Amino acid sequence: MSDAPATAKSASDLTQPVGPEAARSDWALRLRVNSEYVAIPLLAIAIAAALFALFLLAIGKSPVDFVSYIWRGGFGTAFSFQNTLQRSAPLILTALAVAIPARIGLIMIGGEGALVLGGFAAAVLAIPMIGVLPPLVALPLMAAMAMIVGGFWVGVAGFLRYARGVNETISSLLLTYIGIAIMNFFVEGALRDLSNPNKPSTRPLGDAYMVGKIPGTDVHWGFAFGILLCILLYLLLERTTFGFAARVTGGNYRAALAQGLPVGKLIVACSCIAGACAGLAGFFEVAAIQGRANASLAAGYGFTGILVSFLARHNPLVIPPVAILFGGIVAAGGLIQRRMGLPDATVQVLEGLIFVVLLTSETLYGRFSIFKPPAARDRP
Amino acid sequence: MSHPARGPSLETVGMSKHFGALKALQDVSVSVPAGSFHALLGENGAGKSTLVKCIMGFYTPDRGKLLIDGAEVAVRNPRDAQALGVGMVYQHFTLVPALTAAENLVVSRADAPAFIDWRKERKALEAFLERMPFRVPLDRPVSGLAAGEKQKLEILKLLYLDQRFLILDEPTSVLTPGEADEILGLLREMAHRGEITVAMISHKFREVEAFCDDFTVLRRGQRVGGGKVGAVSTREMAAMMIGDAVVRPSAARAKAPKNGVTLEVAGLFAANDEGRDSVNGFDIKVKAGEIVGIAGVSGNGQSELVEALSGQRPIKLGQVLIHDQNFEPTRDHFDRFKVFGLPEEPLKNASVPNMSVAENMAFRKFDKVPMARLGFWMSREPIRAEARELIARYNVKTPSTETPIRDLSGGNVQRAILARELSGDVDVLIVANPCFGLDFASVADIRAQIMEQRNRGAAVLLVSEDLDEILELSDRIAVMSGGKVAYLTDAAGADRTTIGRHMAGH
Structure with missing residues (x-):
């Protein structure tokens, strides 16, 4: 193997730059190319906001008031901002449930179902443990249970995709409705807490078995775990062989097969991780907010998480700021409802508009020469 | 369409086009006389596509004129070009796969009516085909046509739209040699009868020499040569194309293959996308230091064979042995048995x-x-x-x-x-159409690399639709037909006609 099969050209002919200059131009090039991924989603939000302003004007409400209530209700005060962070916790986790499968080329939208079933499973597992095991043992077990059940639920969609070619978007959405129905079946039947005359729910966990707040704040630990998972999963995708193999599979399935990558395992594993994230969101909803499992678990966090992940371009490190933005909008929903006399579906109109405009804006990538590296610009 | 349309002449004068700092075309003047078959030669990035796109109205040239039949014309967009009778066949098919040939032709018309009177259209189409030198089945969905028939249909579409100056962008890269020769021959006859004028982008000197009248060579956006085909040798044409760049000489075939089988495929079955067995009991043995070329008409199971061997398609039945051990296309086995692959269309x-x-x-x-x-x-x-x-x-x-x-x-x-x-370290190399759509220098380079692997002792399975490539590289040649080996011969005594006959399934 001594003589390398070098071709006749000398190395100096190569257009390959070397040394620190190359590193700098590399960096500038990447900045230029990547700025497109910031500018276009921002443009999409701006257009959606303009459309939403027209909608508000059409029903005789002031867009300026709306913005100021969002600010006051979501970000303006320490109290409202902490409320926002709290609301963003499930959004971070359900957005991860979309972002991880997206890297392997799947559009999984089953976060809501995994959240509901995960939360439900945690609440059920808690019933025999309350008063038997100390909270420090019981809570991790509950969280693990929620992640296992959520992971299984989305994993089923991933497995069907790989083994039978079932469209994962459809199956994960349908599994969501099945998941919600399963919880309702048990909560309204065998597992209903009969001492509670209100909404059908499982037995309450009780204060001792609730997840506390992050010290010095009013925000529960779910937020911190969400951020931690974003970092860990970012590293998993970008810096590990697993993430590399997943990106190869998502980027070109045929090439992944030709490299002998275990594509089935990768697809199912990414789906399970996704479901586990959403399931963990369900655990925190039960153990930090509701204190029991009931129909309020299906509050739509799983669906808003889809929007968050798409806006973040499925990048785990971008998910937290986007989730906080939407957490703020969700948090301000009540205030808007009361002060402006708008129905609570108004926020969903805004989210829907953003989603539609955002998906449309996908067609804009590569259309603006300002974002292209000079060499590639206008190339025939 | 009472009088037969004539192929016009086309000329570019001093055409220039830049993209940013890149001068894609510099002062290019090309003249294609009426009724001639012109070859446009050049490496990738030499400016052939840019020139053609300027003519077709996809780009607006910075400077320069376009003359059709001697009169200056303005082409601002592809529709203008179409109106002037200039049409193009692209490297990749632009037909609608689910529609039949007849439907494809009729819907391609700019004036296709909202309600189509099929009986009338059928009659018109048959009358049109009557005047054409080649025909295609009108009633089958295009997806079921062979590549050669699709290419014919693309050309027929242009003629149907009454476009008489045809620009062909590497039209034979998807065809078998026989199909390519047939289509180019017919086009040449039509051109010589004055019915059309053809300009063809090509990399294949054999085709240029056999079918074209004149040629123009572009390099780095400039016209560096041209003239009558036949007045200049292939070597000189190649020299014009690549300039002072050095092309690797084709690697010499070192010593004969060793004894002992490295790769053995035994009774392999694999289904195609429709679930039918398109690899149908395929057997081959490849020795260390040997290239076995698999020739065949496209669609006889070659791509399924390569996919099955490289893990992209499940193996239904049969065995793949490497050094007498069972091989399965997993990452672990790829590494252990040192199996590598160069698939077609690497992107x-x-x-x-x-x-x-x-x-x-x-x-x-x-x-x-x-x-x-x-x-x-x-x-x-x-x-x-x-x-x-x-x-x-x-x-x-x-x-x-x-x-x-x-x-x-x-x-x-x-x-x-x-x-x-x-x-x-390579023990087994599976190669499929490695030079598909590549320029001259790259082709020479890549073939030399494959030969070098052989000389180092790799067992090479070369599946190619380019018979010249197979004849150049192989030690033994197998013809694949109907999913299995129909004919096996040593390359040394191989005869083109016999191979061609077995390719055609006789």
């Missing part, structure tokens, strides 16, 4: 277009030391270092290691994949 089959050149080059080794530590944690520097070395060794032209591989030209993508697959 589609062997790379992830939006990952960087360095990452694409790391596909074989990303999960091994030094790229991965502790079995899972990847470090970036070894990936880049390896890429820098391979880029230099295999002469891959890329702005940087971090450029997405989709931004590279076809030849450089193939070189990058080649570098990844051939840089280590």
Whole structure:
């Protein structure tokens, strides 16, 4: 193997730059190319906001008031901002449930179902443990249970995709409705807490078995775990062989097969991780907010998480700021409802508009020469 | 359409076009007389496509004139070109697969009526085909046509739309030699009867010499030569195309293959996408240091065979043995048996277009030391270092290691994949149409690399639709027909006609 099969050209002919200059131009090039991924989603939000302003004007409400209530209700005060962070916790986790499968080329939208079933499973597992095991043992077990059940639920969609070619978007959405129905079946039947005359729910966990707040704040630990998972999963995708193999599979399935990558395992594993994230969101909803499992678990966090992940371009490190933005909008929903006399579906109109405009804006990538590296610009 | 339309002459005068700092065309003047068959030669990036796109109205030239039948015309968009009777056949098919040939033709008309009177249209179409030198089945969906028939239909479409100046962009890259010769021959006859004028972008000197009247060579955006075909030797044409760049001489075939079988495929069955067995009991043995070429008309199970061997398609039945041990296309076995592959269309089959050149080059080794530590944690520097070395060794032209591989030209993508697959110890190499759509210098380079692997002792299975390639490289030749080996011969005594007969299934 001594003589390398070098071709006749000398190395100096190569257009390959070397040394620190190359590193700098590399960096500038990447900045230029990547700025497109910031500018276009921002443009999409701006257009959606303009459309939403027209909608508000059409029903005789002031867009300026709306913005100021969002600010006051979501970000303006320490109290409202902490409320926002709290609301963003499930959004971070359900957005991860979309972002991880997206890297392997799947559009999984089953976060809501995994959240509901995960939360439900945690609440059920808690019933025999309350008063038997100390909270420090019981809570991790509950969280693990929620992640296992959520992971299984989305994993089923991933497995069907790989083994039978079932469209994962459809199956994960349908599994969501099945998941919600399963919880309702048990909560309204065998597992209903009969001492509670209100909404059908499982037995309450009780204060001792609730997840506390992050010290010095009013925000529960779910937020911190969400951020931690974003970092860990970012590293998993970008810096590990697993993430590399997943990106190869998502980027070109045929090439992944030709490299002998275990594509089935990768697809199912990414789906399970996704479901586990959403399931963990369900655990925190039960153990930090509701204190029991009931129909309020299906509050739509799983669906808003889809929007968050798409806006973040499925990048785990971008998910937290986007989730906080939407957490703020969700948090301000009540205030808007009361002060402006708008129905609570108004926020969903805004989210829907953003989603539609955002998906449309996908067609804009590569259309603006300002974002292209000079060499590639206008190339025939 | 009472009087037969004539092929017009076309001329560009001093055409220039720049993209940013890149001068894609500089003062290019080309003249194609009426009723001639003109070849446009040049390496990738020489400006052929730019010139053609300026003529077709996809680009507006910075300077220069376009004359049709001696009169200056303004082409601002493709519709203008169509109105002037200038049409183009692209490298890739533009037909609607689910529609029949008749439907494709009728809907391509700018004046296609909202309600189509099929009986009337059928009559008109049959009258039209009557005047054409070649015909295609009108009532079958295009998806069921062979590549040659599709290409004919593309050309018929232009004639149906009454376009008499035809620009063909490497029209034979999807055809078998027989189909290519037939179509080019018919076009040439039509041109010589004055019915059409043809300008063809090509890389294949054999076709240029056999069918074209004149040629023009472009290099780095400039016209560097041209004239009558036949007045200049192939070697001189090649020299014009590549300028002072050095093309590798074709590698010599070193000693004869060793005894003993390295790769054995026994009774292999694999289904195609429709679930029918298109690999149908395929057997082959390949020795160490031997190239076995698999020839055949496209669609006789070659792509399914390659896919089955490289893990892209399940093996239904049969065995693949390497050094008498059972081989399954998993990552573990690829490494253990040192099996490598050069698939056709590497951007589609062997790379992830939006990952960087360095990452694409790391596909074989990303999960091994030094790229991965502790079995899972990847470090970036070894990936880049390896890429820098391979880029230099295999002469891959890329702005940087971090450029997405989709931004590279076809030849450089193939070189990058080649570098990844051939840089280590190779025992078995599975190659499919490795030079599909590549320019002259890249083709020579890649064939030399394959020969070098053979000389080093690799068992090479070469599946190719280019019979010249098979004849040049192989030690033994097998003809694949109906999913199995129909004919097997030593390349030394191989006869083109006999091979062709077995390819046709006789």
